[in-house]
Amino acid sequence: MTKKRVVLLLMILIMGLCGCTGESSTDEMKVLTLWYWNRGLDDELIAAVEKQFPDVQINAQKIGGDFKSKLKTTMAAGSGGPDIVAFNDWVTEMFPNADRFYDLYELGAKDIEKDFLEWKWQFGVTPDGKMIALPIDTGPTGLYYRADLFKKAGLPSDPDEVTRTVRTWEDYFALGEKLQAALGEDVKLTDNIGSIYTQVNAQSDTIYFSKEDTFIGEDPSSSMKKAWDLAAKASQLGLLADANGNSSEWNAAMSNGKIASFVGAVWNKEVLQQAAPDTAGKWRVARAPGGDGNNGGSFLAIMKTSKHPKEAFEVMKWIQNAENQVQTFRNTNLFPSTISSLDDRAFLKKEEFFGGQATGEIFTESARNVKPAYFGPKYANINGIVNRQLQSVALQGKDPDEAWEDVLARVKKELLR
Known part of the structure; x- marks a missing residue:
C-alpha cells in the first residue's frame, strides 16, 4: 500500500469518526437573533429554547430606549435586522411594510389559529x-375602584354589585x-x-379607520365621536x-385617595401596586362600564432578512403555546392570548392587594369578549392629534365642539401627507 493511499484512508476514517459529511456542526446550527424589550x-422560556431545539442557538437581545424607532431605522437600512x-400594540404601523416580514400563514400559522383569541389574532x-x-399577550380591561371610598359614599362596593x-x-x-x-x-x-x-x-370594533383605511371620524355616529363626547x-x-x-401626580x-377609580388594562395592576403600595387591600376590580375592551399587548414577527424562517416560526410557536x-403569566404577569390558558387555575388566585379578590376572573371574562377592531397604520398620528385637543378641553377650558372641529381639520391635513 502506497504512502499516499494510507494517508487517504486515514482521512476517510477520521471523517467517519467525527461524523463529518462535508458540513461542520457549526454550519448545522441555526443562529436566531431575537429583539425584544x-x-x-x-x-426562562428563551433560555430553554436551545434545549427544546438542539439545532438552534438563540441570540436574545433586550433593546432599550425607543424600540420602535430602532426597528424602523433598521428596516430603512434594509439589512442587519x-x-x-x-411588536407592541403599534403592530398596524408595520402593515404598509408587510413585505418586509414573512407571512406566517405560509409557515404554518393556520394550524394554530384556533388556539388563540380571535380578536387578538x-x-x-x-x-x-x-x-x-403572532400574538404574545393581551390587555383586557376592568374597572379598578377603591372599595373603602365607595362604601364610605354609600355606594355598592362588592365587585358583582358594582358591575351590575x-x-x-x-x-x-x-x-x-x-x-x-x-x-x-377632594375626591374625584x-x-x-x-x-x-x-x-x-378600546371597547369598539372600529377606532379611526375602516379596513379600507377610510377615516370614519366625520360620521357623527362613529365610535370616535362617541368616545370624544x-x-x-x-x-x-x-x-x-x-x-x-x-x-x-x-x-x-x-x-x-384622591382618585376613587379608573378603567384600565390588566397590566395596570402592577403599575397601581408600585404607585400606591400603602393602599393594599382597599382596591377591587369590576367589569368595565360600557363593555369589555383591550388596551395593549404585543406580538412576534419574522423579518424577511432571516435565513431561517421555518426554524424561527417553530421557536415562536413553542414559546407562545398555551x-x-x-x-409566562406566572413569571412576568403577561396576560395570555391563547384561549385554553384562560382556564388555568392561575387566574383563580386570590390577591391580597385587592382584598382577597381573584381579579383574574374579571380579566379572563373581559378577554373572552373583546370585539375585533382595526386600528390602521396612522392610528398613532391621529390619536396624538385627538389627545392634544382633549387636554385643551380638560386643562384650558376649550369648548369641546370647537376642539372637535379642530381635530377634524388637523386629521384631514395629516391624512394628506
Whole structure:
C-alpha cells in the first residue's frame, strides 16, 4: 500500500469518526437573533429554547430606549435586522411594510389559529390577509375602584354589585356624581380625560379607520365621536382629577385617595401596586362600564432578512403555546392570548392587594369578549392629534365642539401627507 493511499484512508476514517459529511456542526446550527424589550417575554422560556431545539442557538437581545424607532431605522437600512422581532400594540404601523416580514400563514400559522383569541389574532393580519405578527399577550380591561371610598359614599362596593350598577358610561358618571357629593371635591371619580377616551375606543370594533383605511371620524355616529363626547362630558361634570398616567401626580393621587377609580388594562395592576403600595387591600376590580375592551399587548414577527424562517416560526410557536403562556403569566404577569390558558387555575388566585379578590376572573371574562377592531397604520398620528385637543378641553377650558372641529381639520391635513 502506497504512502499516499494510507494517508487517504486515514482521512476517510477520521471523517467517519467525527461524523463529518462535508458540513461542520457549526454550519448545522441555526443562529436566531431575537429583539425584544425587558419583560416583553419570559426569559426562562428563551433560555430553554436551545434545549427544546438542539439545532438552534438563540441570540436574545433586550433593546432599550425607543424600540420602535430602532426597528424602523433598521428596516430603512434594509439589512442587519434580527430574525425574530417583537411588536407592541403599534403592530398596524408595520402593515404598509408587510413585505418586509414573512407571512406566517405560509409557515404554518393556520394550524394554530384556533388556539388563540380571535380578536387578538386578527390584530396581526393585514387587510389583504397576510399574517405578519403572532400574538404574545393581551390587555383586557376592568374597572379598578377603591372599595373603602365607595362604601364610605354609600355606594355598592362588592365587585358583582358594582358591575351590575355601572353597565354603561352614563351609569358610571352618575355614580361618580353621587360619590363626589358624599365625599367632597377632594375626591374625584377618575383620573383623566384621555383615559376615558382611550377606554371607550378600546371597547369598539372600529377606532379611526375602516379596513379600507377610510377615516370614519366625520360620521357623527362613529365610535370616535362617541368616545370624544363621553370624555368631554366627564370633564364638564367635574369628575376628573386631571392626573395623567405615568406621572408623579397620578402616583400621588392613587396613594392619597384622591382618585376613587379608573378603567384600565390588566397590566395596570402592577403599575397601581408600585404607585400606591400603602393602599393594599382597599382596591377591587369590576367589569368595565360600557363593555369589555383591550388596551395593549404585543406580538412576534419574522423579518424577511432571516435565513431561517421555518426554524424561527417553530421557536415562536413553542414559546407562545398555551402551556408556556401560563408559565409566562406566572413569571412576568403577561396576560395570555391563547384561549385554553384562560382556564388555568392561575387566574383563580386570590390577591391580597385587592382584598382577597381573584381579579383574574374579571380579566379572563373581559378577554373572552373583546370585539375585533382595526386600528390602521396612522392610528398613532391621529390619536396624538385627538389627545392634544382633549387636554385643551380638560386643562384650558376649550369648548369641546370647537376642539372637535379642530381635530377634524388637523386629521384631514395629516391624512394628506
